[in-house]
Amino acid sequence: xxxxxxxxxxxxxxxxxxxxxxxxxxxxxxxxxxxxxxxxxxxxxxxxxxxxxxxxxxxxxxxxxxxxxxxxxxxxxxxxxxxxxxxxxxxxxxxxxxxxxxxxxxxxxxxxxxxxxxxxxxxxxxxxxxxxxxxxxxxxxxxxxxxxxxxxxxxxxxxxxxxxxxxxxxxxxxxxxxxxxxxxxxxxxxxxxxxxxxxxxxxxxxxxxxxxxxxxxxxxxxxxxxxxxxxxxxxxxxxxxxxxxxxxxxxxxxxxxxxxxxxxxxxxxxxxxxxxxxxxxxxxxxxxxxxxxxxxxxxxxxxxxxxxxxxxxxxxxxxxxxxxxxxxxxxxxxxxxxxx
Amino acid sequence: xxxxxxxxxxxxxxxxxxxxxxxxxxxxxxxxxxxxxxxxxxxxxxxxxxxxxxxxxxxxxxxxxxxxxxxxxxxxxxxxxxxxxxxxxxxxxxxxxxxxxxxxxxxxxxxxxxxxxxxxxxxxxxxxxxxxxxxxxxxxxxxxxxxxxxxxxxxxxxxxxxxxxxxxxxxxxxxxxxxxxxxxxxxxxxxxxxxxxxxxxxxxxxxxxxxxxxxx
Numbered sequence: 001x002x003x004x005x006x007x008x009x010x011x012x013x014x015x016x017x018x019x020x021x022x023x024x025x026x027x028x029x030x031x032x033x034x035x036x037x038x039x040x041x042x043x044x045x046x047x048x049x050x051x052x053x054x055x056x057x058x059x060x061x062x063x064x065x066x067x068x069x070x071x072x073x074x075x076x077x078x079x080x081x082x083x084x085x086x087x088x089x090x091x092x093x094x095x096x097x098x099x100x101x102x103x104x105x106x107x108x109x110x111x112x113x114x115x116x117x118x119x120x121x122x123x124x125x126x127x128x129x130x131x132x133x134x135x136x137x138x139x140x141x142x143x144x145x146x147x148x149x150x151x152x153x154x155x156x157x158x159x160x161x162x163x164x165x166x167x168x169x170x171x172x173x174x175x176x177x178x179x180x181x182x183x184x185x186x187x188x189x190x191x192x193x194x195x196x197x198x199x200x201x202x203x204x205x206x207x208x209x210x211x212x213x214x215x216x217x218x219x220x221x222x223x224x225x226x227x228x229x230x231x232x233x234x235x236x237x238x239x240x241x242x243x244x245x246x247x248x249x250x251x252x253x254x255x256x257x258x259x260x261x262x263x264x265x266x267x268x269x270x271x272x273x274x275x276x277x278x279x280x281x282x283x284x285x286x287x288x289x290x291x292x293x294x295x296x297x298x299x300x301x302x303x304x305x306x307x308x309x310x311x312x313x314x315x316x317x318x319x320x321x322x323x324x325x326x327x328x329x330x331x332x333x334x335x336x337x338x339x340x
Numbered sequence: 341x342x343x344x345x346x347x348x349x350x351x352x353x354x355x356x357x358x359x360x361x362x363x364x365x366x367x368x369x370x371x372x373x374x375x376x377x378x379x380x381x382x383x384x385x386x387x388x389x390x391x392x393x394x395x396x397x398x399x400x401x402x403x404x405x406x407x408x409x410x411x412x413x414x415x416x417x418x419x420x421x422x423x424x425x426x427x428x429x430x431x432x433x434x435x436x437x438x439x440x441x442x443x444x445x446x447x448x449x450x451x452x453x454x455x456x457x458x459x460x461x462x463x464x465x466x467x468x469x470x471x472x473x474x475x476x477x478x479x480x481x482x483x484x485x486x487x488x489x490x491x492x493x494x495x496x497x498x499x500x501x502x503x504x505x506x507x508x509x510x511x512x513x514x515x516x517x518x519x520x521x522x523x524x525x526x527x528x529x530x531x532x533x534x535x536x537x538x539x540x541x542x543x544x545x546x547x548x549x550x551x552x553x554x555x556x
């Protein structure tokens with residue numbers, strides 16, 4: 001009797017909405033995605049002021065999300081980091097260390113205080129580092145539990161600008177990108193921790209809509225979330241759910257929403273409507289913790305389920321009874337799939 | 341595989357996967373028994389002194405029996421792919437004792453001809469259990485599942501798949517009878533991701549041991 005197991009066991013893999021476009025004003029989308037999502041998107045994080053020399057207590061840290069199926073060998077993993085000096089004429093330099101996030105175990109380092117991994121002498125042009133960390137990240141178990149620490153110095157004791165911090169990885173089943181869930185800035189020696197606004201529920205960090213909503217739904221007023229779950233080609237998707245946690249920004253007001261799922265310009269499904277919202281929530285103290293079942297995106301119901309899920313964008317249309325803002329605590333896509 | 345009587349291990353025959361070979365009850369031992377009887381008679385004759393002699397001739401025929409263990413029906417050659425944690429595979433096999441000598445016991449030896457964590461991880465790898473139906477199992481599938489229209493009994497409680505000379509219980513073993521077995525191979529629900537993308541090929545060898553000798 002010959003027995004072979006599935007290449008990827010069934011399981012729910014969850015990923016936050018890293019890509020966030022805000023059309024709450026009703027006048028087009030504003031990119032409020034994760035600051036470290038993409039290079040060249042003009043979404044820049046400015047660090048605290050560094051020392052002019054490397055120091056053990058001056059660093060940045062990035063904890064990455066764990067959305068890959070575990071136990072899969074990784075054939076290539078790369079830390080992608082883009083930075084520039086914040087001051088003309090100064091020079092900023094970095095080196096990195098690779099850790100297991102859960103145990104804070106140092107796995108390896110690239111560059112050193114004596115031999116930096118990279119330097120930038122421009123406050124205009126970003127220097128991009130694509131450092132292989134394949135020696136450390138040998139499986140998705142490590143990839144799902146990854147922390148990168150970036151030590152830095154700035155010749156004038158000033159800040160750096162950061163444009164990109166991701167980890168790209170390749171397995172036998174495809175390539176994926178892992179995004180930062182938590183960033184820590186200790187450039188100045190004092191720690192500042194920043195959670196991705198919609199990445200963790202009940203962490204006292206939320207995404208406030210950029211503009212006030214209207215008191216009625218409008219087709220031009222929405223938030224748009226994209227996820228990049230990187231479901232391997234050929235996978236069978238058995239369930240898809242969306243977590244959407246929200247509340248009004250104003251005491252006594254009521255916020256409502258309904259959703260639409262898209263692949264590009266193609267509408268895949270709707271969840272509620274302007275006449276019958278998906279849900280409503282009154283007040284600014286408790287989040288409505290909605291879990292939306294997206295059964296139309298399963299393989300049983302969608303011949304292009306993998307493509308549709310990988311390219312999924314969800315629009316959340318909102319209205320607010322007082323015409324005020326809303327707060328979004330958590331937006332996460334949960335995909336249960338396996339690969340034979 | 342048939343185990344020869346003690347002292348005649350050289351006659352053991354090898355079995356391939358899932359099949360049981362038939363073996364004639366060892367003729368050499370029977371022949372030795374007959375030779376011993378002749379010697380005793382000669383010794384008795386040497387102690388007799390008489391003028392007149394009389395003799396009687398007695399014919400003593402001893403026929404050896406046959407010991408045969410076969411599998412006239414087996415699904416154990418049917419593999420499964422791809423499986424996930426929590427999956428089970430049921431396969432039926434009939435063990436037939438078609439010789440004239442009953443068996444005293446039977447064992448199962450399993451080994452991996454192609455190995456992976458599925459067979460080396462005794463806890464989270466494949467597990468085996470065997471039960472018996474008093475009549476032929478009713479098969480459906482594939483994937484094969486079985487129901488018993490009679491009564492069931494446990495032949496082997498769940499354990500790690502790989503083992504040597506694993507004792508089997510509640511078998512009939514009587515010459516001329518057949519045991520209807522259902523082999524259930526399960527993949528524990530607790531199996532972790534390290535068992536993804538693993539592949540093993542398992543060989544099953546049932547071995548019958550002749551009943552103890554009795555007065556005949």
